[in-house]
Amino acid sequence: MNKLIQNEMMKLIAKKRLVVIAIIIGILVALFTYAQFKENERQREKLGTDDWRTIIQQTIIDQQNRISSPRISDEWKQQLQIALQQNQYYLDHDINPSEPGAPTFMRIFLENSIELFIPLMVMVIASDIVSSEHSQGSIKLLLTRPVKRWKVLLSKYITLILAISLIVAIAGLLSYSISGLVFGYKGWGAPVLTGFSVTDAGLNTASVKLIDQWQFLLMDFGLVWLVAIVVGTLSFMLSVLIRSTAAGMGVMLAALIAGAILSNMVSSWESAKYFFMVNLKLTNYMNGNPPPIEGMTLSFSMMVLLIWWAAGLFVSFYVFTKKDVY
Amino acid sequence: MENITLSVHNLKKVIGKKEIIKGISFELREGEVFGFLGPNGAGKTTTIRMLVGLIKPTSGSIHIGGYNIVDHFEEAMKHLGCIVENPELYPYLSGYDNLLHFARMLDGIGEQRISEVTELVGLRDRIHDKVKTYSLGMRQRLGIAQALLGRPKVLILDEPTNGLDPAGIREMREFIRFLAEEEGLSVLVSSHLLSEIQLLCDRVAIISRGTVITTDTVDNLLSNRERVVWRFHPLEKGKEVLGSLTAIEEREDGTITTEYDEIKTAEWNKKLVEAEVSVTEMYRKMPVLEDLFLELTGGDSIE
Numbered sequence: 001m002n003k004l005i006q007n008e009m010m011k012l013i014a015k016k017r018l019v020v021i022a023i024i025i026g027i028l029v030a031l032f033t034y035a036q037f038k039e040n041e042r043q044r045e046k047l048g049t050d051d052w053r054t055i056i057q058q059t060i061i062d063q064q065n066r067i068s069s070p071r072i073s074d075e076w077k078q079q080l081q082i083a084l085q086q087n088q089y090y091l092d093h094d095i096n097p098s099e100p101g102a103p104t105f106m107r108i109f110l111e112n113s114i115e116l117f118i119p120l121m122v123m124v125i126a127s128d129i130v131s132s133e134h135s136q137g138s139i140k141l142l143l144t145r146p147v148k149r150w151k152v153l154l155s156k157y158i159t160l161i162l163a164i165s166l167i168v169a170i171a172g173l174l175s176y177s178i179s180g181l182v183f184g185y186k187g188w189g190a191p192v193l194t195g196f197s198v199t200d201a202g203l204n205t206a207s208v209k210l211i212d213q214w215q216f217l218l219m220d221f222g223l224v225w226l227v228a229i230v231v232g233t234l235s236f237m238l239s240v241l242i243r244s245t246a247a248g249m250g251v252m253l254a255a256l257i258a259g260a261i262l263s264n265m266v267s268s269w270e271s272a273k274y275f276f277m278v279n280l281k282l283t284n285y286m287n288g289n290p291p292p293i294e295g296m297t298l299s300f301s302m303m304v305l306l307i308w309w310a311a312g313l314f315v316s317f318y319v320f321t322k323k324d325v326y
Numbered sequence: 327m328e329n330i331t332l333s334v335h336n337l338k339k340v341i342g343k344k345e346i347i348k349g350i351s352f353e354l355r356e357g358e359v360f361g362f363l364g365p366n367g368a369g370k371t372t373t374i375r376m377l378v379g380l381i382k383p384t385s386g387s388i389h390i391g392g393y394n395i396v397d398h399f400e401e402a403m404k405h406l407g408c409i410v411e412n413p414e415l416y417p418y419l420s421g422y423d424n425l426l427h428f429a430r431m432l433d434g435i436g437e438q439r440i441s442e443v444t445e446l447v448g449l450r451d452r453i454h455d456k457v458k459t460y461s462l463g464m465r466q467r468l469g470i471a472q473a474l475l476g477r478p479k480v481l482i483l484d485e486p487t488n489g490l491d492p493a494g495i496r497e498m499r500e501f502i503r504f505l506a507e508e509e510g511l512s513v514l515v516s517s518h519l520l521s522e523i524q525l526l527c528d529r530v531a532i533i534s535r536g537t538v539i540t541t542d543t544v545d546n547l548l549s550n551r552e553r554v555v556w557r558f559h560p561l562e563k564g565k566e567v568l569g570s571l572t573a574i575e576e577r578e579d580g581t582i583t584t585e586y587d588e589i590k591t592a593e594w595n596k597k598l599v600e601a602e603v604s605v606t607e608m609y610r611k612m613p614v615l616e617d618l619f620l621e622l623t624g625g626d627s628i629e
């Protein structure tokens with residue numbers, strides 16, 4: 001099995017797709033960094049250079065006063081407490097909350113690329129990994145060697161998972177190192193709000209708490225990786241089913257874009273929530289953004305994705321081991 | 327007794343509702359080159375795809391080196407090397423990496439064997455170049471090197487001379503003969519070029535519309551069908567005389583062809599001379615497979 005994976009890696013590297021993907025991510029990150037930099041500059045001009053400290057100090061004092069006021073409800077008090085903690089951290093660590101460091105940039109970058117950008121990059125590799133053997137005709141040699149078909153496919157799938165992990169890691173690394181050049185590398189410990197849950201009554205903030213940014217990032221990475229694996233597995237399935245790489249990519253692209261559009265329309269079409277593509281924005285649940293369709297929760301979305309993943313994997317292996325190769 | 331390396335029994339394949347292979351049986355022996363001859367669309371490639379495990383037979387069985395390829399796929403494939411249609415290797419890898427790739431799929435085949443087969447097919451100078459820079463002939467050789475990596479007992483080549491120039495065809499032919507005679511491989515070669523099979527093979531199966539019409543040694547097939555070609559003067563008179571004695575066939579070049587039989591042929595000649603027809607030319611002719619093929623298939627289209 002190791003040797004088979006070595007083979008797949010050799011082909012993947014020779015095709016130079018990973019390099020292209022790394023370059024695309026690099027360019028995109030540089031662009032976003034520049035945009036953010038411009039935005040910061042504008043803000044600074046508006047406020048004056050060091051004014052943000054005074055403003056935060058002012059806000060903190062204001063918040064402290066309100067907390068100590070007896071007329072305020074417990075729930076409200078709790079929320080103020082959280083906001084106050086956040087502001088205190090920024091002040092103590094000399095971080096301008098509207099001018100984030102590299103970790104914050106990385107977090108925002110991940111949250112915005114989970115739905116479309118990372119899946120697209122993953123798709124570039126996954127949709128080609130089986131179908132290219134068909135279009136080149138090399139499948140005829142690959143499948144007439146004394147290795148069972150499921151082993152051949154498994155080696156490809158494992159390679160895909162390794163490649164996906166690499167892509168997610170590259171995305172993290174590049175967004176951190178490039179944006180850090182401009183914004184500095186501080187901010188791993190910055191407090192981030194999490195723990196929202198959405199119920200019928202609206203946003204439930206009862207269990208909201210502050211966690212360190214690095215912890216939050218770790219969860220973000222986990223979710224991005226999960227989404228990437230699911231999208232990768234489905235593209236992999238298409239790659240098995242459809243002989244043409246371009247057609248496979250087209251189908252997946254259509255699905256992903258449809259997902260992005262569907263989740264932006266406030267959908268009254270409730271059963272759309274069972275589509276994998278409207279469940280991709282997992283990081284939204286952590287930020288407390290309302291889900292695209294009522295009743296969707298983090299565990300619901302993960303469940304839906306898991307089912308699609310399992311089905312995709314099953315279909316891939318079933319078809320690949322059974323089908324006639326012409 | 328010669329060993330059977332590949333045996334095919336009553337093989338059938340239905341695609342959709344169409345029966346494409348309608349019960350094919352044959353055997354390959356050690357050290358022989360076996361020809362698979364048929365016109366376009368006869369089912370040669372389809373049969374070969376079943377032999378190498380790319381498509382599943384609808385019914386019938388295939389044994390390679392004694393192993394059924396459905397039940398013991400891995401063991402059976404260890405004894406097999408093949409090129410189906412064109413040798414399609416990875417163009418973006420070097421020849422060496424391609425060989426390495428397929429060596430990794432075999433047990434106990436390492437660098438030494440890779441350089442052995444490279445040497446054998448004469449690709450040593452270019453083996454580290456990318457395959458996309460190879461000529462068709464070089465790709466063909468690399469394909470064969472790949473097929474020979476695992477020291478197979480059976481080599482299956484689908485139209486191996488497709489696209490090669492005359493020198494390349496000749497070289498390929500000699501190489502295939504070498505593999506069979508010196509290395510003891512069984513080689514199955516498919517072709518729609520009759521002359522090629524005639525020169526290359528020991529035995530041949532003639533296949534048309536998914537059935538084997540006949541299987542025999544090339545020598546037998548040819549010697550049973552020796553012909554005599556006549557030329558005489560005057561033509562009309564001669565035709566009349568000869569036609570009353572046996573079935574005749576007139577050619578456009580003014581020659582007449584009849585069957586050959588040692589005693590009868592001399593008799594007919596005598597009758598012609600007695601009828602004052604002067605025989606200007608008379609010779610024995612081995613049929614080419616073209617004629618044979620037309621005869622057997624009743625004129626099914628060939629290229």
Ligand SMILES: Nc1ncnc2c1ncn2[C@@H]1O[C@H](COP(=O)(O)OP(=O)(O)OP(=O)(O)O)[C@@H](O)[C@H]1O
Pocket residue numbers: 326341346364365366367368369370371372373518
């Ligand atoms: N995937 C398929 N679906 C339907 N029919 C097929 C398929 N593959 C082959 N056939 C049919 O099977 C028949 C045999 O095809 P095959 O490719 O085996 O011929 P061949 O003997 O190799 O011919 P050639 O000399 O042209 O290579 C043809 O009539 C072809 O149309």
Ligand SMILES: [Mg+2]
Pocket residue numbers: 370371372484
């Ligand atoms: Mg063919």
